[in-house]
Amino acid sequence: MRLIGIDLGGTKVQGALVEDGEVVADAKLATPKGVDQVVAAVVECVGRLGGAPSVDGIGIGAAGVVDAATGDLVRAPNLGGFDGRVPLLTLLTKALELPASTSLVLDNDVNAAVVAEHRLGAGRGFGDVLGVWVGTGVGGGLVLDGQLRRGPAGGAGEIGHVGVALDDGRPCGCGLIGHLEAYAGRSAMEAEARRRHAAGTPTRLVELAGTKRMKSSVFAKAVDAGDMVALALLDDAVRALGVAVASAATLLDLEVVVVGGGLPGKLGPRFVGRIEQAVRTRLFLRSSTLSVVPATLGDLAGAIGAAVLAA
Numbered sequence: 001m002r003l004i005g006i007d008l009g010g011t012k013v014q015g016a017l018v019e020d021g022e023v024v025a026d027a028k029l030a031t032p033k034g035v036d037q038v039v040a041a042v043v044e045c046v047g048r049l050g051g052a053p054s055v056d057g058i059g060i061g062a063a064g065v066v067d068a069a070t071g072d073l074v075r076a077p078n079l080g081g082f083d084g085r086v087p088l089l090t091l092l093t094k095a096l097e098l099p100a101s102t103s104l105v106l107d108n109d110v111n112a113a114v115v116a117e118h119r120l121g122a123g124r125g126f127g128d129v130l131g132v133w134v135g136t137g138v139g140g141g142l143v144l145d146g147q148l149r150r151g152p153a154g155g156a157g158e159i160g161h162v163g164v165a166l167d168d169g170r171p172c173g174c175g176l177i178g179h180l181e182a183y184a185g186r187s188a189m190e191a192e193a194r195r196r197h198a199a200g201t202p203t204r205l206v207e208l209a210g211t212k213r214m215k216s217s218v219f220a221k222a223v224d225a226g227d228m229v230a231l232a233l234l235d236d237a238v239r240a241l242g243v244a245v246a247s248a249a250t251l252l253d254l255e256v257v258v259v260g261g262g263l264p265g266k267l268g269p270r271f272v273g274r275i276e277q278a279v280r281t282r283l284f285l286r287s288s289t290l291s292v293v294p295a296t297l298g299d300l301a302g303a304i305g306a307a308v309l310a311a
């Protein structure tokens, strides 16, 4: 079976051609702004991997909440120009000029990555897997009894928007208060670092990033240099992840949680180990065998998972 998976993220469109479970080619381009431009970029990426007629199915994992009933992207704050509901599946079906023999599916990008980690990566062999993706924001995906759980509104597994603080907590990008993402998302951590810097606590984070985006590599460098603000923000992030993941693990009696995304990728396995410690001290069942492990498929996880979903 030949499948194409596309990871449509805020910064790049990454594609993989998967043949009988093996990645045989991949392609990458920058994500443009605007709905028409993004649709064209996906068509271009599929073309570089051989085109729609050459495969049995195409899966797209997009950075946003997907309405499974309609294939609309309901909420996609990290895709420029995607305001409100966008009928992405309909637009792509038309633009890709799909032959009747090629299927097309659309899902959330982190859902796709978690499916890939469940089938082929760090969550292999487990019936239930919670994936927590720490990047610009905090995304999540939930596999229960081997099946991706979507929920009627498409929001199952969105651990970034569970509460870790009461009403005096930090504001979250979604408009609510005290969510995990407000403490552990790179974008929220950047805002907090800049606020502290401007209020008189200088930090290497701002010195290294300047006016540009504070990338995960900047956090890694500032931590290595022993920067107090960077260390404090990461402590908060680890504690917030500990609270949220322990709550989810207690609710579902989970055995494994896979942590992926840009920040753990740059900070390394030690960061994931710290999260595991923070989770363990908060678990209700002391007998729990829960382990918190790093994702193993790297950058291509989203594309591979999208291909798996297309099968």
Ligand SMILES: [Zn+2]
Pocket: 160, 161, 172, 173, 174, 175, 176, 179, 181
């Ligand atoms: Zn939120």
